[in-house]
Structures are given as structure tokens and as C-alpha cells.
Amino acid sequence: MFEVPITLTNKKFAQRRKLKYQYINHTSRRFEKIVKKSTTALSLPTPENSAAENNEEDDGERNGEGGAYRRLILQQRKRRRERHWKSVVGEIYSSTETESDSQEDAEEDEECNTEGKEEDIDEERKFWKKYEKPEESFEVWRTVSSQNKSPINKQKMTYHTFKKIEKNSLRKMEVPLLHCTKESKLHFQSLSKGLEPLQPSTSEVRNYRTKHIITLTNLLHLNVSRHNWSLAYKIFATLIRIPGVQIKSIWGIGVEILNNSPNLSTSLDFLQWMCQIYSSKLRFVQSTNYRSIVPPFQTGSRTHTSKFATTYLWSSLITCQKSMELPDINDKRYDMENDLLQDLIDRISEWVLTPPFMEDAEVWFIYASCHLLKADILSRQFANDNKTSDLIGLDRDIKINQVIKHIHYVKVFLQTCSDKGGFTVPNRLIESQLKGFESRLYGEAQDLREREMDDDYNSIDDNSVNNSFRDVYETNAEFLDTQLMDLSPENNQLGEIPYSDEDSSE
């Protein structure tokens, strides 16, 4: 019923998959053979493809192709006429057809022989090779490069040709079907007729251990949905102890369970463990067939950090920030939190700055946010202490320098983040916030202005959480800015809310 955290490999499944892809490959090969004279390549009807098509028509490039197409049609007509005349003359129509078919078959066989090396390749891999597999999902829309543009295949196909292709492929499949079980034969036949067997693959598994794993997985989902956390915890703990279970596909549930049940270990421990063991910075391999789970949820690569890693970073950043917000902060507490945050910063820096370098913008953004938080802590301490005027002379200078250093880091890392691309950042907000930190350093003259900005952040914070709505953000900010300017300072002081870091609440 639910997805099982093991790879279900089975002779039966392997055979079924093989048959399926063999059939698909053969059909598409036949199809291409018929079509290839007119159009160049088979591609998905993406918007840019159709745009490319239009462009070509505009450019008047179709002369060559159109000519070829017309020639093909002429040829076909000629052949049809020939056949017609033959049937009129007396030869039996069907016999000629089978003849031509057998001829084509011979051609096909020759082709196979010439492609002898390719025959060895797994049919499934051959199929998947044709498609680009992006990491976040298995769908791709090539909107970026114009090189890959190719026109849509607009050629029509008669039902007769379609039937012919189908018949041929089915005949080709007869040999492999001879050697398989009745069950897989039925499975294949129903698939080739366009039917989808309703039975999930797990319902046929008989293996003793696998069956128990399936039972446990179902019970796990059931108890999590019932919020029965103690039972769910026990199931999870049992499940991960069974050899063969991939924790990579159920870590999310594990985190949720740890969050919801009183335990010695927290979800952060678990996520840290996941990061240590499974994060990888290697490049995404196109030739591997990832069957079920999208790669970032399993391992991650250089350009895409694994989801458990980003979850870990975000949640540890949030815990840092939360513990900072406790109402009574004495100096001791302060230092400890600083240490926690420093720990996190060290860890990210180790991660980001060792080769092969991290290419994911999100991690850089988190890195910048860490420094932002740090600058916030330091500068706030400064502002608090300023009242009692403890800090004087050299000490004060050192602390100011620290804050400025962190502010500088934030700017640098944000720059890298935007350089990497693919991750929109509320730049304007952060900048104004940084200005606020700076103003804290130099007295209370600009206190008022700072507070306004604080309110600013808090209100925006409620509106939009997701960074992808950057436009909404910015317009909102501007709008609020002008509004707040009109308000009197007393009002603002009444509405003062404990300071919160807008980044970490994302």
C-alpha cells in the first residue's frame, strides 16, 4: 500500500521490465524508421519546441525538409499505386504485404547485427538514455539553451501504419515471450493493450523478510497518521534494524517521529547522522536509473544538496535562533548560544569550503543567514551594554570589528549565493537589516529608524514565508515603508515586538 523502503528486485519484476522496455524500444525504432525521412528527431511537444518550429517556418528553412517530405509522399503514392495495379493484375494483396514485411524484417535483422554491441545493453537503460534526467524531478523543460530546440513532429500517421508498427513489434516480442511465465506474459499483453494492472507490486511479494518489512511500513504510516507516536517510534526503531532497509527513503518519517516523542535523542542528532553518512558532493550521474525516489531525497550531489542536509541546516539554525529569543538572557546563556551558532558556522564552512566546492545556492544562503544571526547577537549585546556603558576603548573597537566582519561575510556569501543562481533571496530586506545592525554600533541616534525596520520585518514575515515570492516581498516592503513613515514614534513603540530574525523562520 505504501512505498516500501527497500528495492524490490525480483526475477519476476526484472523480466517484466525487460519485456516492457524491449517492446517500447522496438516500437519507437520502427516508428523512427518510418518518420525519420521527414523530420529530424523525436521530441516532446514543449512550448519552446513549438516556438522553434515557428521560427523555422519563418526563416523559410523548411524548403529542404519540406522537399524531402514531399518526395516521401510521392514515393508512398507510387508504391501504393504499384500495389494497386498488382492486385488488379491478379497477385494476391496479402502475399505482397507479407513479402514486403519479411523483407523489412530481414533489414531489421541486419540492423541488429550491425548494432550488435548495442544489443548487449540493458533495454531499460537504452530507453532512459533518450531522456535527460534532471535531479529534482524526472521532468525537464529545456527553456534555457536554444541549441536543444527541435521542432515538434507534426507528421500524421494513418491508422494502418500504426497497426503495422504495432503488429511488427508484437511479432518481434513473440520470441522473448516464449520463455517467460504465463503470469508475465499476461502482464505484458495487458500492458501492450494499454491497460494498467491495478495490483501494486508489493502485493505479490512472498519473501518472508520483505513481507514483514511491508507490514511494518504499513503499520508505520498508519500509526503516524493516527498520531500514535510511541508505537510509531517503536516500529521505526524495529524497521531500521532489519538489514536491507534503506533509511534514506524513510528519514522524513523518522525526523517527524523524533520531533513528536520525548526521547533522549533529538531529530537534530538523527539529521546530523544522515548528513555525515549519506551526503555526497559528487556529480549527478545521468546513466544511472533512479527508479523511485528523486536523487536529492537520497544522496544529493554537487549542485543539489540532499534534502536531509538542508533540513538539518535550517532546523539547527532555527533552534539557535529560538534559544536566543528566550525572555531572560543572561550573559552565560549568551555565550552558550554563541557557541552553538559558532559550531554551526564552522560546520557549514567546512562543508562549503572544502573541495569539491558546493554549488548549491541554498547552502550559501543558509551560511549567510548564520552570519546574519551572529551579527545580530553581537550587535544587540553591544546595544544592551551601551546603556550601562561597560564597553569602552579597545574592547569596544574589537567588538565593533567583529560585527563588521560578520556583516561583511553576509554580503560576500549572499553575493556567491546569487552568483550560483537558482535561489531567489530577499536582498533588499537583508541589506536594510544589516544597516540596522550597523546603526546599533554607533549610538542610539538612529534607534527610531531601526525600530521601524524591525516592525517592517515582522509584518512581512507573517505575509510571506517562501522565498520564491520575492516580488510580493519587495512591493510589500516598499508599501509598508512609506506607510510607517507617517506614523508617530509613540505608536511604533507601543507595537514593539520582540526582535526576530526573518531568515531563520523560513
Add this chain to the structure above:
Amino acid sequence: MSTFIRGPICGTDNCPSRLWRIIDGRRTCQYGHVMEGDVEFNDDEDDLNGVGAGVITRRLNLTTNATGTFQSSQLTNSQLLQQQQRRSHKKSKKLIGHDAKLLFLKSFQFILKKQIRWLIDEMRFPEKFENVVKIIWLKILKTINDQSQEGLRLQLHMTSTISILYLASTHLSLPVYTCDYIKWICNAKMPYFQASELLPKSWRIRLPNYYVSILEGSIPPFNGQFYNKIALVCGMIHFNQSFNPQISCQGLLLKLVMQYTLPPEFYFYTKQVIELEETGIQNLTLWERTDERHTGPISNHAELRVISYFMLTINWILSFDKDRQYTLEWILILIESLTRHTTTSESIDKNIVNAVYPDKPTSNDYFQWSDSETLEYLNWMEKQFLPTQTKSLHNESGSNEMTIDQKIAKRKLYKIFPLDQGTNNGSGANDSKHQLTFIEDLQERYAKQTSFLNNNKSLHSSTRKNDHLPTRKEAISRLLTQIASQILVDFAISEQQLKDCVFRIKKVCLHKMK
């Protein structure tokens, strides 16, 4: 060594290269210029992993490659090479041909011995049992020995072990049936699944993978495989000539009657039917199958015949009774009690067996499990199932499959998720008072239905005259379906097989009655 590292511009002879690699410990640029005064002593790619040169830290820093397998950053090339060598060395030790077969027979015997010991120690089988099994095993070995050397086929499977045990218990007329063996192996009480882990390490290493996978017994017997195997072993050693092939039918009947909490009369009814049809109850003997290819009609198996008679008797008695003794209410109550979920050790065992078999009507029962049932299942998992599965982690003998890094990682994970935590304090008190014994449960079930049997009949039939009650015929068929669904799982046969068997027996019975 071929990976380039980005560095400063080389600059020698205006060389534009920024890429460096290390050849023989010296930094060399893309175009072959050697950097002056820079000699790397530690050539284990330390700088690639962010570990400072000369500092060796033993910290867990595991990464995975694209396919998800571990690759340790700490292991140096030479260490990896060593590991590979060690591994390949081990592989070469596998036996082949005749030697492998001999070792397999030895291993098979070893597992058989473990099973016998468990039966004698835990299930109080008589000591004589061991001798009987030995004789049967020797007979099997003899038939194997008689075959020619070339076309030698062992025809042994893990089901053969329980078949042999079953034959021995039949010879001694012990009240043990196929359902018991299936229950024991599915509950991981008797060594069966992952039995190859029990073997001595030196044997397991040398045994070919094919035989190891046989001894893992990965799939429990289904669709009557167990019966077929028993019949085949019978035929192989001509069991009926030298042993007692009668199954103890009375015990099986008693078991069935008790399991479905039927009134004791049913025992006698069924027995009478059997005596009528089979020319005496002694005639229920095991079937010797000599044809290897075809399994033959399913009704050849004596136990299945008894089951069929049992079901037919219920059907007939209830159908012809017409509310005289067994009222409609009673049938409904009976159905209800059969579907009731309890937490006796018996019902937990049943739950586990249900969970093991797919494509049975009861195989998705666990969606209806109560919390305590789930907890019992998990307890069983922890105590019985996990030890058989994860032996290789604790045991030294299994350590060759995992690297040290993987072991450390596993241990850390288990520390994050300890098994005995939180749930124990709640369930401990629960266990002591809630756990019913089998007898108590049985008494309770019988007590519940007594009021609906003959004596109070008039009272109940008058008070509970509802329109939505099913007809008698429907109720009977529902009861039979309920019983059948349980029998299918207990005896590991398919629905079609049971139907066939009942149908055949019915035909024979009707024929005789005429």
C-alpha cells in the same frame, strides 16, 4: 591521482595553467611544470578531504558515491587494495562440484539437527523422535547415493526439512500437523528462515551461493507446496512400506473443532462421516507421490481430506438443522467470535502467520489491529525476528560483510533510536493483567455462545426478530468463508485448492450415499 586541483597560476615560461596535480609527490601543473620547493610526502589525497597534511584524525567522515554505497575517506588506497584482495581471496574458497554437494548435505543435516533439538527441548517431543528422523534422513541419503554421479539431483529444499520432521512425527503418531510446522517457522521459533546463519562460519564461506540461498529459505511454503513436498519425500523413500503412515486424524479434528469453538458434537459427526466414507478412520494414510512432474489431485493428501470432511459436515449439519438446535443467532455469534481480536499468545501467532502470507483474505488484517496487538507484534519482532535477521552485526563471523565504517555508522544510528525506550513502562503493566491464556480465551468464547444454544432458544428467537438479519443460508456460507479463510493460511494452501478438494470429496460422498 588524475584529478586536478585549482591553484595559483604556474607562470613557468608563461604557462597559463591553474590546474595542478600531484605526480610522485610533487605538484605538477597541467602542462607538466613541476612546482619548485613543494614536495608532498603524504600522497593519500589528504588535501582533497580537508585533512591537514601529516595530521591523521580518526573521525567519522563517510561519504557515498553516486550509487549509494559507502566510500570511506579515511581508507587509503593501499588499505582498499588490501580489502579487495581479502575479499577476492575469500571468494576463491568456494567449493564446486561434488565437494559442494557434500558440504551442502552436511549443512542440511546440521540445520535438521538444530530443528530437532528445538522440537525436543521446547516442544517436549520424545527423545525417540531424533532417532526416527535419523532413519528417514539416512533413507533419503541412500536414495541420493544410489543415483548416478553425473545426473545427481539432490532435490532438497528447506521445505524438505519440515517434511522430514512431519514424516517422523506422523510415524510416532504425535498430534502435530502441517499447520503447526507452518506456524512454528513463520513465528521464527523453529530455525528455518535465515538458517544459513546458523552454520559454522567455515562452512558458510565455502558453500556456493546457490546452496546458501536455498538454506536461507526465503519464501514460506505456499499453495500446497508443503503437501507436495511431503508426498514427494514419501515416494522417494517408500515411506509406507517401513513406517507408520497413518495420520492421527482425531487430534486434527479436535484441533479444528476447538479452534472454531464449535460444540463437541461436531467432532463426532465428522468422525462418523469419515468412518463412513473412508472404510475406517485408520485408512487415512500419507500419499506416496512418485511422479516428479505432476502434483496430482490435491485431495490425495490425507490432512486436506480431513479438513474437507470437516467443512462439509458443518455445512450439512447446519443446513439440515433448520433452527432446531443451532439457531441463526448462534451462528452469527460464532462468526463474530471468530473475527474477534484478542491478545492471547495463540492469536498473536496467528496474526504473524497472517501477515506472512499475501493474497489471502486475511493478509491485510493488520489494518484493523488494535494498539496492543501491534505492540505484541513489535515485541515479537524484537525478540524473535530481529535476532535471526541481524546476527551478522553482532556476531564476529558475519563481520566480513561490513567495513568498520559501516559498523560504526550502524551503531551510532542504533544509539539514536534505542529499541527499549518509552513504550516499555506502559506496556509492562498491561502485559501482566491483560494476557489471557489459550484455555481462558477458549472458555470465554464457549461461555458466550452457550446461551444461544438450544435451551434458551425460544427466548432469543422471539426477542431478536430483526428484519436486517441475514438468512440462514447466508449466515452459514459466511461462517464457512470465515473458517476457510483461516484454514487457507494455517495450512498454506490456495483458495482454489481448498475448493477443489471440498468439491471432490463432496462428489464422492454423494455418490456413496446413493
